[in-house]
Amino acid sequence: MRVRHTAGRDFAEMESVLARLLDVMLVALGAAFASFLLATGTAQSVLEGAFVALDMALAIVLLPWFGIYGSWRGRSTWRLVLNVVFGWMAVQLCGLAIMFLLHRTASVSRLWCVSWTVTTAAGLVVSRLLLHMGLGRIRRTGRNLRMVAVVGAGANLDSVIGNIVSSPDAGFRAVATLNTRPGSEPDFPGLPSFSCLHEFAACVRREQIEEVWLSLPMSEEDTVLKVLNEFNGDLVNLRFIPDVRSLAMFDRNVVDLIGVPAINLMASPMTPYSLVQKAIFDRLFAATALLALAPVMLSIAVAVKVTSKGPVLFTQLRKGADGRVFRIYKFRSMRAHEQQSGVLRQATRGDPRVTRVGAFLRRTSLDELPQFLNVLRGDMSVVGPRPHAIEHDDRYRRVVDGYIHRYRIKPGITGWAQVNGFRGETDRIEKMQRRVEHDLYYLRNWSFWLDMRIVVATVLKGLVHRNAY
Template sequence: MPGLQGLIARLVDVALIVAGAMLAAHVRYEDFGQNRLDAAFITFSAAFALATFPVFGLYDSWRGRSMVSLVGKLALAWIVVQLCGLALMFCVHRTDFISRLWFAYWTGITGSALIALRVTTYSVLREVRQAGMNLRHVVVVGHGKHCEDVLRKINASPSDGFLISEVFDSRRICGSVEGGDGQQDDLNALLQYVRANDVQEVWLAMPLTEESIILRVVNGFRNELVNVRFIPDVQSVALFDSGMIDLIGAPAINLMASPLPPHALVKKDIFDRVFAAVALLALAPAMIVIAVAVKLSSRGPVFFKQYRKGADGRVFQIYKFRSMRSHMEKAGVVTQATKGDPRVTSVGRFLRRTSLDELPQFINVLRGEMSVVGPRPHAIEHDEIYQEVVNGYIHRYRIKPGITGWAQVNGFRGETDRLEKMEKRVEHDLYYLRNWSFVLDMRIVLATVAKGLVGSNVY
């Protein structure tokens, strides 16, 4: 959203923040003239928003991108802004002058207004583009299945605002194919077509091996005001959906690395720590009751502690409410609980079925060792076994393990007595890594609360 559009968007956001604060004061106080509207807090939040929103990409062009992702990024960015503003007010000792109810109203009203504005703008633009206006004309250069996939995606989403003007066979541009099948050929024809038809975008949909063709096309357009974009075919060699990153000042494509970029990891970490702190405060009474019940159920400590692997294979100590009677096992052996396992106490059986034994792991999240959502960590002894026999198992540790995960809410939790069960669990974990978003995390959290607390295969 360059230039004037970006400036207008920022001014509108500031206006909504100020208006939301005033409306919240009107709702909070019966007599508007007696309200304690804190101008400094509002100013700080507006300033934080101007600094934070660009970090989340909220002023970038969202043509062809997900509205759900936009809403998720905006919601998280606004929460971060408000938390930063609240922290600053605490540091300057002004929190005593702030009404908590007004702050809640302001956060909700302004957040809803910011989301409603962007959803409306996004929807209007999609309708306009669906009607054939505000389109960007695209020439696609490539051949084969990858090129066909790109063409199919463009045609399947006309509301994204891209229109295919022509397709050029990349093999004929380099002179490796003679004759024709209705597609344009050679570089000069491509240049002439783009100039004559007001084309704004040239997309190169081809494998990484086609360097000579890419260079010829880029050199051909070096004096043209045309966007030339490379959509590489890396699916045959990349573990995850790969994106371009900046590495030591040079562009790089991740073929086997963490699928979450650093800025996404930062946002996820902020959410995790805030969520864990709120959860521990809210669940403290229930956790005290559970701790007493565990202590009375059998002799032994309240917490069960075990070493697990975290992000990048770093070892940490996980916390759970103890659900089994104290017992000894052979060194290097961890026996999973089975149906009717005599080691499980009556209280422990209830805790395991409802996943309440996992609640102390919010302490691990607060310490930065785990995430609220992510692949579930296994005993280190099991890791050493499964990483040798389950393809892709080790890549579960590209990010922090979670209290709950995509595999768990889809029924793959509890005992893994057959290799097929672990393979399905890993398959779901890798899907989560490939498709991570803040919205997906929210779906998993809600699904965990709604249906994931009870599982028939948990003993």
């Protein structure tokens, strides 16, 4: 076992050294390519050369802080790409700061600096993607694999092994299991399965297996301790993959909480970075939309005002993130009417309260345009679960599973449920349940690109729908 682990460490160290050298070379090559494109003068090239040398030194010092030289086996390639880009931005900003303190930034071509920054960032990203594509092809042929033995039972054990089998590029191979539940066997025939811990440990040592994954419920603390004690004197990586499917609502990631690791069972599914990213996009998109759609909104306002008595805008209290109440804006689509306190009557097909202009606005969702003001105010997002009337919230949170978790992020003008056809009247509990299921899917799987997909789908097919009336 010592031979295999030593060889693995040597290979990883060599790979890390080569990656660092490649990144430093790409910094220099990016600068040279920018100079070639712009044909900068000789005097300026001397100063630029000093700037490049400074950044090469900074890259050696700063890039390791972003964790890009550690093992990314089984981890997100796109997360690595983001770390690489942010690392390079940090290097470039530090280099510019030092040049500024030396009063040399005025002599550096801004166009060359931008070209160098973009070119190098592209080179660093492409090199990482090519490396991972190459490693993926190698691993699919059965080389550069890390052997894994899995401890567990039932569906969670099968799920972990299934993930290993379905992700050959990650470089893991399941070679043995310890079945902790007598009478059940993994759904993978041909995979050695043990019921005795000592026999399982002997197999791990004999086959020089590098990883042991504990796929167990959190209630099986005794089993976890027994496995830890068994391998206490071995150079084996032990990883705990707790089965919290029946407990966790969204994020199961381990977070640092006042210095100790904690697993989120029910908490906001979005990280602080994701919230900042979403907030910036929301404000920029809303401001752009309001400027671009100003003539359309002015025309709608005039049409609403001249065709029926009452205000142009309709306002109503809704609940937002963390249950905070805010006032939502819409173009008025109904005639003024008395409404019983505490009772909300949804619009139905052929509802006499809806004006002719209002029917068109509701069918095309143009009545929602003023909600971009709510987005600018920070009450709403462009994409998120649609906010319901407070009367509906009070009713459905008691009868619809998971309804309360819609409050964990800001409500949106459009959402995953809406582009999948779940909009309009919810006259049956089943309709609201399906809508909430789509909202929870969005919360569990949020990404910036999912938001972009929903925005595009809203523009292409979500503006007009037969359920909106």
